[in-house]
Amino acid sequence: MTDSEVPGTRIATRRARAQREILDAAWAVMAREGVAALSVREVARSVGIRQQSLTYYYPTKQALLDALFADGFADLRRRFDVLPAVTDPVAGVVDLAIAFVDHCVARPAAYHLMFQGTVPGFEPSEESHSIALTVLGELLDRLAAAGVTEPADLALVRGVMSGVAAEQIANDPAGRLFADQTERGIRAVLAEIQSPSSR
Amino acid sequence: MTDSEVPGTRIATRRARAQREILDAAWAVMAREGVAALSVREVARSVGIRQQSLTYYYPTKQALLDALFADGFADLRRRFDVLPAVTDPVAGVVDLAIAFVDHCVARPAAYHLMFQGTVPGFEPSEESHSIALTVLGELLDRLAAAGVTEPADLALVRGVMSGVAAEQIANDPAGRLFADQTERGIRAVLAEIQSPSSR
DNA sequence: GTCTATATCCAGATAGAC
DNA sequence: GTCTATCTGGATATAGAC
Structure with a gap:
């Protein structure tokens, strides 16, 4: 079964890919500065978007x-x-x-x-x-x-x-x-x- | 030997007492909100002074x-x-x-x-x-x-x-x-x- | 010793345009 | 999907009056 067989799936995997990238960036930030110092702003910066745009993937x-x-x-x-x-x-x-x-x-x-x-x-x-x-x-x-x-x-x-x-x-x-x-x-x-x- | 025998000692113990109170307040804040969430403002509030006054005891x-x-x-x-x-x-x-x-x-x-x-x-x-x-x-x-x-x-x-x-x-x-x-x-x-x- | 005033910066959340 | 704009609030630090 490929993505194109199921409507919406291509979008879903696109979203999933973006979320993966965000999570990886967040782990990297935490590894560098400590878990307690995680800021969504810095994660956003890491993936090249604005802090406000991250809310599209993770609202809070x-x-x-x-x-x-x-x-x-x-x-x-x-x-x-x-x-x-x-x-x-x-x-x-x-x-x-x-x-x-x-x-x-x-x-x-x-x-x-x-x-x-x-x-x-x-x-x-x-x-x-x-x-x-x-x-x-x-x-x-x-x-x-x-x-x-x-x-x-x-x-x-x-x-x-x-x-x-x-x-x-x-x-x-x-x-x-x-x-x-x-x-x-x-x-x-x-x-x-x-x-x-x-x- | 009492405080009055040594010049400056009374002040020193006063300061030490104040510092003790500050440290105790800080431990309490940390216990309540987590070590990483410690803020000097809140410690100051706990002991009834302003954040800026804490600098007198602990500069940073x-x-x-x-x-x-x-x-x-x-x-x-x-x-x-x-x-x-x-x-x-x-x-x-x-x-x-x-x-x-x-x-x-x-x-x-x-x-x-x-x-x-x-x-x-x-x-x-x-x-x-x-x-x-x-x-x-x-x-x-x-x-x-x-x-x-x-x-x-x-x-x-x-x-x-x-x-x-x-x-x-x-x-x-x-x-x-x-x-x-x-x-x-x-x-x-x-x-x-x-x-x-x-x- | 403690204060007011203030500077500077960063945080997260929301509204709404494109 | 991503943006700009903005709100609100919190943080630490410094200068200087009293």
Whole structure:
């Protein structure tokens, strides 16, 4: 099926292309100046239009941020989708954790927008929030396969994943010091969860 | 020795008191609206003076942020100073990690300012940065006492501490789900560091 | 120490022409 | 679709009176 077969589709893809360009520009601005410093004016400048023209695509700044939030999770889902099939349950969790950390390290702005709620006054829409939950469902599935279902245990694993990413971004932005500890950290807490040391 | 014995001291403490009030007001504003949304105007309003009068105490916004950064570490040091003496090396690390996480959870704005570099355009002065290093030296000391000195191992422990705090702040601000995993997480990675599982 | 006055700039939102 | 024009409000910073 080509565009011309469905009326309006050519326009729709044109619009989609413009929106993609805007989102990419917005990510770039955020990466350069910090998530909290995003201004629609600067995004507009990046794509060569006026601030007022951006409203045609995203009527408010909130709408732009919400689209970025959803876009970030779509991107993360794509990372998850190309992971090798799970054989060993623990390795399945490790693979996903590494993919998660690598994604966050490669896109610090996305990490702060999606997971750290660092943008003043921004709350994702219910729709975007449910996209987030769907994507993170893959993590829950893999953890369940490894026998991890207790909220406290899930929290521990999430803490390690998030913490390695956060420290890497904040304290060694050019290196891999923290990110390279992902596997060790995840295996350590999984071991603790699966056979708690007596105390 | 009382204030009146040293010329200028009474003025100095007056100034110090005013500065304390300003810093407290700034923390409150940040807690309410996010670190990145801090405005000197609003801080001034909180303490009942004009924005321009704040300049008398902190000439620029950068100076105010830098004072907040240093203040946050002074506060953290006070937390560390009242910790019980170390008996068991591992327990010593655990105690400090718990104190760290509790501090971050109680003061999310401080965590973001001090450790996540979330304020657009803010870099601590060299002086404030060295204060930070001094305070975090206590963590390094305790880790060394537990036999943890390799950069990779230090990174792993820091990742767990930071991650538990970050997730608690972002995803369960009213609860303790993540924070309560601090001990388990730290013990798990310390165990892994001290006797690596063969792989 | 605090004020008024003001400069300069940037933000986001809306109306309406083409 | 993109523009011009404009509104409104907020930000930081500086000069200088009291």
